[in-house]
Amino acid sequence: MTTNTENTTAEHTTRTTDTGMTVLVTGATGRVGRRVVESAEAAGLTVRAASRSGTVRFDWTDPSTWAGALRGADAAHLAYLPDVGAPGAAGTVGAFAREAVAAGVRRLTLLSARGEDQAHATERAVRDSGAEWTVVRASWFAQNLSEGPLLDAMRGGELVFPAGEVLEPFIDARDIGDVVVAALTGGDRFTGRTLDLTGPRLLSFRQAVAEVAAAAGREMTYVPVSAREYGAALAGFGVPAEEVEFLIELFETNLDGRNARCSDGVREVLGRDPRDFADFAGEQAAAGTWKC
Template sequence: MKDSPILIIGKNGKTGLRVEQRLQALGYATRGVSRSTSAAFDWEDQGSWPAAMAGIRSAYVTFHPDLASPTAEQTIRDFVALAAELGLEHLVLLSGRGEDGARRAEVGLQQGGLDWTIVRSSWFMQNFSENFMIEGILNGELSECVAAISEATGYPVQYAQIPIEDFIDALRGQCAPESLLWLMHELFTVVFDGRNSKPTTGVEEALGRPATDFSEYLRKVMATGAWDRSGMQQQA
C-alpha cells in the first residue's frame, strides 16, 4: 500500500505522532489529520471526514475523547461505513483495555467488512507527561506512581485521595466539558478498579521486546524536560 498515503487520525496525539514518524522513517507516505490540520478531521463533524479520507487505502484511527465514551460506538460505525464507501481496505483502531464502551466500538469496526487491526492498550504512562495529568505533576500533586516521579524529579509530588464527586465538581468549576467529566468518572470508577493492574504479554508478542517499564519511562521523560519546574518557580 506504499502507493497511497496512510491516514493518521490524531496526528498530534500521543500515539498518532509516533506512528506517523515511524511510518515515514520506513518510507511510507502519510496524511496526518486532526481538527487543526489543513485537511481537518473532526470526530464531531462528519462533514469533515470525506475530504480527509479521499485517496486513502489504510488508516490508523485514534478516537476522541475516548473510545469508551457513549457516542463512540455509533461514530465508529458511521466512520467504517464511509471508509468502505470510499474504498479503504484496512483500518487500525486504537482501543482501551477493560472498557465495555471501547469493546462495543471495536465490534462496530469488526462488523464493518474491512480488514481490521485492534490495538487494545492499557493506560499510557505518557498521560503523566503529555496529557491532562502533567498539570497535576507540575503542581506537585496527583495520584499513584507519584513516589517514583517525585524521586526522579527531585521535588515533592503528593498523592491526595479525594472523593470522586469532589474531583468532578472541581473540574466542573473549571468549566471542563461534560464529555471530560464523564470520562474522568469512568476512568476513576471503572478503568482503575483493578481490572487492568496486571500487565499482559501483548507488547512482547507484537514487538518481540518487553514493554517499557515505569522506571525507563521516567528516565526518558526526565531527558525531555517535560517535568522541569524551573520556569514556574521563577514566575512565583
Template sequence: MTQEENWNNGITLVIGGTGKTGRRVADRLVKAGRQVRIGSRTAELPFDWERRDTWDRVLQGVKAAYVAYQPDIAVPGALETVEALFDRAIASGVEKLVLLSGRGEVEAEQAEQALQATSVDWTILRASWFFQNFSESFFLDPILAGQVALPVLESVAEPFVDVEDIADIAVAALADSQHSRQLYEITGSKALTFAEAIAEIARAMGRDITFAPISADDYRAELVRQGVPEDDVELVLYLFSTVLDGRNTPLADGVQRALGRSPRDFSDYVRQTAATGIWRGK
C-alpha cells in the same frame, strides 16, 4: 500486487494524527517512506468526528488507516460514530483499519466488535493508560504543583504502557499482514499504583511530590473550579470509577506477541523524561 503492497503504495490516513499516539504513528510512517495524510480538524484536509461532511474528502485515495477516537471511545455517541466511519471508509476503498481501543471499557469493546464484523482487514490495539499521561497531559500540572489528587484507591495498580510501544505496533500492523485480524491487549511490564508512579517521578526529580486519594465529589468540584467542561468532567469520572477500579491490573502480552520483545519499562520512561526537565516544578 500483494495486500501489503497495496497498503504501502496508497495513502495511509492517521486519524488523531496530532495526538499522543497518532503523531508518533505518523512520524514513523513518514520515516518509512509512506504517503501519510493527517486526520485532524487543523489538517490541510480537515477531519472532524462531529462533521461527517468532512470525511469523504479525507478518505479519498486512502488504502489504510489508523483510527484514534477523540476524546475517548467511551463517550456517548462514539460507537455510532466510529461504526459510521468504518462503513464510509470501506465504501471509499480502505482495505486496512487499525483501531486504538481501551482496556476495560464496555463501549470500546463494542467498537471492537463492530470493526470485527466488517469485511475489512483489521487490527485492534486494546491499550492500558499511557506513561505519557504523566508528562503530556492529565497529570502534568498536578505534578508540577507538587500534589496529585485523584479519585482512585491507593491499592489499585495500573500496568501503564508507553505510547511508543503502541505506535510501534500500529505501524507494524499497517505494513504487514501477519497482524491481520489480531487483537493485541497492550500493557507495560509491571503494574504500579498511582502513589508508586508519582513517588518514582519524585525520586527522579529530587522533588517532594505527593499522591492523595480523594472522593469523586471532591474531584468533580475541583475540575469544575478549574473550568473543565461538564462533558469532560463526566468522562474523567466515568473512567476513574470503571477502568481504574482494579479490573485492568493484570498484565497482558500484546507487546510481546506483536513485536517479539518486552514492553518498555516505566522506570526508563521516568529517567528519560526527567532528563528533559518537564517535571522540574513551578
C-alpha cells in the same frame, strides 16, 4: 529509493514517501497519534496526519471533513475523542469506518482501552465495517503524566487523581505506535485480532509519581480522591456535565483493579519487551518536562 516530498494543496499538506501504503492517522497530534505518525514514517509509509488542527483537517463532529481526510488512504488508524467509550462513539466511529471502506480503505486499527466495557460497541462497529481490522486495547499511557491535562498538576508537584492504590501496567505510547504500524503492515498476521497491550511492570499511581519525582530530582506527591470528587473538579473547569458523568463511571470501573495485570501483547507483535516506565521517566526528566 525512497523520496520525501511535501505536497501542499489548498486543503492539506501531505508528507509522502514512495513505499506503498498511505495511512490516515486520526488524533495525529495526540499522545498516541504522534507516535503512530513517527512509527509509520520510520516504516516508510505515506502519512496523512489528521486532526482538527492537523495538516489534514479532520473532525469527528463534522462529517463534511471525513471524505477529504480519507482521500488516497489505503489504511486508517482511528482514535476517537473524547474517549473510545464515550456516549455516541460507536455510532460516529461506525459511520466513519463504513465511509472509509466505501472510499477504498482496506485496513483499520482502532485505539481502544483495556477493561473498558463502554468501548465494546465502538470496537464492534469497527469489526462490522467490512474492513480488515485490528483493535488495540491499551493500558494507561505513561505519557498521561508528561503531556495533556495532567501535566500542569505534575509540574505543580501534586497529582490529585481518582486511582486509589490500584496497580496499573503503564504503557509507553511509543510502543502503541509501533504496534499499530506493525498491525497495519503485517499482512494478515494481526487482522481480525484484538490486541491487549501493557507495559512490563505494575505500578500504583503513587509509585509512578514517586518514580517521576526521583527522576526529576524534586518532590512530587500523589493525592487519591474519589471519582465523584474528581468529577466535581472537572465540572468546575468547565467540562460538560455529560462528559463528567461518563468519566466518573469510567474511573469507578476502569480503575477498580480489573486491569492490574501485564500482558505479552507488545512482545508478541514486536518481538521485544515493552519500554519500562523508568526509561520514560528518565528521558522526560532529562528533557525538563516536569520543571516547575
